[in-house]
Amino acid sequence: SQTIHQWPATLVQPVGSPLSLECTVEGTSNPNLYWYRQAAGRGLQLLFYSVGIGQISSEVPQNLSASRPQDRQFILSSKKLLLSDSGFYLCASTGTSGAGELFFGEGSRLTVL
Amino acid sequence: GQQVMQIPQYQHVQEGEDFTTYCNSSTTLSNIQWYKQRPGGHPVFLIQLVKSGEVKKQKRLTFQFGEAKKNSSLHITATQTTDVGTYFCAGSSSNTGKLIFGQGTTLQVKP
Numbered sequence: 001s002q003t004i005h006q007w008p009a010t011l012v013q014p015v016g017s018p019l020s021l022e023c024t025v026e027g028t029s030n031p032n033l034y035w036y037r038q039a040a041g042r043g044l045q046l047l048f049y050s051v052g053i054g055q056i057s058s059e060v061p062q063n064l065s066a067s068r069p070q071d072r073q074f075i076l077s078s079k080k081l082l083l084s085d086s087g088f089y090l091c092a093s094t095g096t097s098g099a100g101e102l103f104f105g106e107g108s109r110l111t112v113l
Numbered sequence: 114g115q116q117v118m119q120i121p122q123y124q125h126v127q128e129g130e131d132f133t134t135y136c137n138s139s140t141t142l143s144n145i146q147w148y149k150q151r152p153g154g155h156p157v158f159l160i161q162l163v164k165s166g167e168v169k170k171q172k173r174l175t176f177q178f179g180e181a182k183k184n185s186s187l188h189i190t191a192t193q194t195t196d197v198g199t200y201f202c203a204g205s206s207s208n209t210g211k212l213i214f215g216q217g218t219t220l221q222v223k224p
Binding site for chain 2: 034042043044046059102105
């Protein structure tokens with residue numbers, strides 16, 4: 001079965017510092033990969049998605065970026081964090097069934113102070 | 114752009130009461146998915162509906178996809194405390210790889 005690994009699980013960073021969140025997927029190949037952000041008590045905002053290595057689509061203008069250096073690796077980065085970047089970041093992958101359902105990682109909770 | 118709206122945002126029910134959340138899209142959807150997120154957890158896939166007018170059941174949960182494929186609903190019969198969490202609908206309108214989530218409905222169940 002498919003497993004999504006995300007790290008770090010919790011992160012507290014000062015404003016202006018860089019960010020790197022990593023996501024790796026096991027149990028599938030050539031998945032579509034996604035980064036979502038969830039503010040406290042809110043819905044899921046799609047940030048980036050990727051249909052293949054090096055292919056990134058951005059959904060919202062912001063100071064975040066994403067990269068997919070390997071088929072099952074997806075990285076979310078920032079050069080300078082803002083207070084508004086605080087939130088719960090979720091990596092997701094499509095599954096092996098081809099039905100399009102998403103499997104989510106455990107999430108990374110980022111607090112920017 | 115595509116928008117998926119979900120209501121209500123919050124619902125408090127007494128254990129044993131029924132619960133329904135509604136999902137509406139600004140565009141025709143190719144499919145609708147439903148997810149459940151327990152407090153402090155991550156969303157977990159529940160079901161996918163593809164056909165116009167489709168109805169699917171999972172024990173006490175009933176999922177419907179509208180005839181026009183622009184709306185959907187999730188109905189829980191006789192809620193239990195284990196049903197607590199946030200229920201999200203998510204839809205895609207084309208083969209772009211994008212799945213847009215609604216804002217979610219957070220369900221609280223009083224024992």
